[in-house]
Amino acid sequence: MRVFYLLLAVLALVTGGCRELVTLELPQQEPRLVIEAELTDTPGPHTVRLTLTQDYFSKAAAPVVEDARVSITDDAGNSQELLYTQNGVYATQGLEGVIGRSYTLRVEWQGQVYESSGVLSLKPVIDSLVVQYFEAIPPFLDAGHYMLFYGHIPRGGTRYYRFKIYENDSLYNDRTDLLVPEAEFMPDTLREVRLGYAFTPGDTIRLEMYALNRDMYDYYYELRTLLFNDGGLFSPPPRNPTSNIRNVSDPARPPLGYFQVASFATDTVIIGEETD
Numbered sequence: 535m536r537v538f539y540l541l542l543a544v545l546a547l548v549t550g551g552c553r554e555l556v557t558l559e560l561p562q563q564e565p566r567l568v569i570e571a572e573l574t575d576t577p578g579p580h581t582v583r584l585t586l587t588q589d590y591f592s593k594a595a596a597p598v599v600e601d602a603r604v605s606i607t608d609d610a611g612n613s614q615e616l617l618y619t620q621n622g623v624y625a626t627q628g629l630e631g632v633i634g635r636s637y638t639l640r641v642e643w644q645g646q647v648y649e650s651s652g653v654l655s656l657k658p659v660i661d662s663l664v665v666q667y668f669e670a671i672p673p674f675l676d677a678g679h680y681m682l683f684y685g686h687i688p689r690g691g692t693r694y695y696r697f698k699i700y701e702n703d704s705l706y707n708d709r710t711d712l713l714v715p716e717a718e719f720m721p722d723t724l725r726e727v728r729l730g731y732a733f734t735p736g737d738t739i740r741l742e743m744y745a746l747n748r749d750m751y752d753y754y755y756e757l758r759t760l761l762f763n764d765g766g767l768f769s770p771p772p773r774n775p776t777s778n779i780r781n782v783s784d785p786a787r788p789p790l791g792y793f794q795v796a797s798f799a800t801d802t803v804i805i806g807e808e809t810d
Contacts (some may be wrong), residue, residue, distance in 0.1 A: 535718040554737040563587070567648065569779055569791035570632065571639050573606065574798055575632070575654055578734040579625040580606075582616060582639065587790065589640040598622030602643040603612045609636040631797070633657065639779070639793045646787070652795030656691040660684075663741060664726075665733075678732025681739055691716040694751035696796075699731060706731070709761035714754045732780040735806035744796040749778035753792050 538803035549809045583598075584599035600806040606623040607613040616624035631654045641648040653663065664670055687693075697713040700707045713729065746754075756775035763772050774790055781788050 567789040571793040577630045582624045650793035652747045656769040657686040660801045694746040696744045698742040733805040737805040740802045742800045744798040746797040
């Protein structure tokens with residue numbers, strides 16, 4: 535019994551000891567170019583934003599790149615050089631993507647050339663949006679007005695999609711709002727699809743449905759995995775999503791970011807226009 539009490543005393547001494555705050559000194563990395571580029575089947579302007587990475591603990595805004603040469607070319611021989619605007623953003627002028635064409639982004643900066651290509655896939659179809667009130671089903675569903683949408687995927691269209699939801703022109707942009715359905719479960723016909731948001735009467739809700747290339751779908755899928763990584767024992771080591779942009783000059787130094795070439799369908803509904 536005396537030994538038992540001695541062990542308890544030692545355990546209390548160890549667990550009750552002082553705690554020291556340790557600040558990790560992470561090695562400084564060479565800044566890498568970050569490219570965020572999108573092209574759709576609308577007149578635009580379409581934008582490409584160029585920034586640089588910075589140290590992990592830095593609280594400053596990301597440095598922007600103002601002296602790059604940026605262009606977009608299609609497989610019909612059309613090419614346009616983008617104009618610099620502000621805050622690292624380069625913009626097109628009157629460039630409207632054409633369904634079925636392939637587009638190549640080219641960024642030239644500090645002796646390096648970066649490129650990425652994508653095909654503008656067939657546009658998905660949103661047939662209608664319907665508002666319906668649902669009673670609560672704890673803990674699975676809150677009571678409220680929900681938007682249901684009906685649509686279909688055109689024959690020969692992609693199986694890779696992303697949905698965006700805007701409430702009164704504000705994008706739902708939390709990690710749970712990165713809506714990228716599993717490709718193998720995407721039906722040809724979409725009926726009574728409810729995305730899980732309860733709205734308030736009077737809200738204006740806009741739905742956008744993007745038809746993605748496979749590499750962009752994979753990027754979002756990896757991004758979602760990263761955002762939900764809790765750092766636990768069984769979680770994979772965190773890593774940046776695989777960019778679909780390559781460094782032509784030095785493949786061993788790829789940039790971060792993406793080039794999204796996507797047609798999209800959109801529709802709007804005002805909550806309160808409830809139908810059964």
